[in-house]
Amino acid sequence: MTKLVELIVSGTIRGALYALVALGFVVIYKATGVINFAQGGLLLIGTYLTYNAHVTWGLPFWPAVGLATALTALTGVAVERTVLRRMAGQPVFAVIMVTLGLLIVVQQVVPAIWGYDRLNLDDPWGVRRLSFGGIHVDLKDVWALAVVAVVLAALFAFFRYGRYGLAMRAMAIDQEAAMAQGISARRVVALSWGIAGAVATLAGVMLAAGSGGVDPAKDVIALAAFPAIILGGLDSPVGAVVGGLAIGLSQALTGGYQPDHAAFLGAGFDTVMPYVVMVLVLLARPCGLFGTRDVVRA
């Protein structure tokens, strides 16, 4: 029983991090209709900038996170302005490949600047743990859950009540109609890249806090979050969180029980479990659980 609870707790925490990464995907998808494969790159940039601001320049932790978040948001906007804007109106796959190309570049530039060694973020939580009735939880994981909750609430309020949130929703429904209403597509798309950069920084910091550490391979979490967004449906923030939690839980439970009960699936099956879940869901619902179904017209 304790094992089950522990697995659910660790799965929820991992799922919350997936959800945070997935939210970055959703914001850009809503404004542009494209999955941003470079999200993992933004995550790396944000995390290393936090390291620089806090450890190298000596800013206190939270101001350092704030500064890095702002700088990464600006980086996102700059990338959109210089590269992605030229791809407006091009087919989805061409834009996806551009973001993939950018990811490949960032993956090499980051270690060229900061090296391959794992760096300690020197966050205020360290390796401190809390325990509730025999269940141990890292303090930073509690904070991670809180950050996810705050970001989700903020995004929800933004989409529901914000002027630009409304504009972004209109863009997601029909870009031309939105522009005909006087919405500045350029500003909305640039803003979405800014938000994605900020969210990616927070996800990266929570991932690297405590015993995690910063290293150039941290962007793989963005790959692992793909099943989460597909599961939830690409254009739904709620879907991203539900998808993230579902993937995190299924991964943790598989890791906990599969080696004993279904050994024939092989060692390390939990790492591919998200993709199994994704394929099964897509067979039943090609647009994910919460995604908007495409209407095809000639």
Next chain:
Amino acid sequence: MDGLSLFASRRSRNLTLALIVGVAAYPLVVRSELWLTVLLFVGATAIGAVGLNLLTGFTGQVSLGHAFFLGLGAYTACYLGNPTGGAPAGRGLPLFVWLPLAALLPGLVGLVVGPAALRLKGNYLAVVSLGLVFLGAHVFKQWSSVTGGSDGTSVAPSLALGPVDFAGIGGLTRNQSLFFLVWGMVGLTTLGSRNLVRTRPGRAMQAVRDREVAAEVIGVSVARYKLGAFAISSGLAGLSGALYAVVLTYVEPGTWSLALSIQFVAMIIVGGIGTTTGGVLGALFVGGLPEVVRHYSASIPFVARTASERGLSLPQLNQILFGLCIVGFLVLEPRGIAALWARAAHRSGEHRVQARPHPL
């Protein structure tokens, strides 16, 4: 030029013939083992790139799952062709059995997973095909009786076709002899692909790419052509993977990674999406670039020449250039080297370039 003939003009036919003679003479004239190896990899990957171009460039279906089918082809070749005594043991079958089957089996697997994948579009298809690579890697890792598990397996199938042994023809080295096998297959693949796209099925595929609903309305069975293109592309990926493994002589599950899939997509983007020669040109560019960079690295700034020196390492520089090429071509010349080439030919008086919308 009506697009129906095999060659666009007499000049292009003569150029092609000259190219064939040039390629055939290459291993006899240039004896640099380094460049022979590079061109062997280029040839092996070119086959897969031509296949991916049929799926992505001509039928409009994206795939990041190409590496999985390459792996499938490679392991088919290992299982059927490797000597019976090895570990893991093969079946010791001859070239004319294992090579066709290394294409056929992945093609059949493509037929099986195709219907599920092709219900999806754009973003969803990209991510799901990427999932195929991860799931495939897991299977490759577990199925150690065929793949050797994480330790990998050596690739040593028989390369004899009747009296000709491609492991060493006459007094030639292994690489020189393999060159004829690999580039012979490149020639056959290119010819087959060219014939496919200029005839009825090719027209149907392009109709599906350009406007799916309209294609359906004029009587093209969209599902059938999508599935057909997927199967052919998977089969060519298998053939490509088998030859790639033979050139490599040793493969492990990590060989068939997402990075390999990305390389193939990069090849058709750089070479020219929706052109037959694009796959070969792209393979040449992506495979040749690292060697050219290494050759000129001494005169490139910021590159570290010793391990202690600060700056970019050569692999880092290569990856950065690779990424920049993907971005640069898509932003500046989405129709790739093939379009640059056609434009240069146009300027010299021959050749008309067909006006076409964005190729994807």
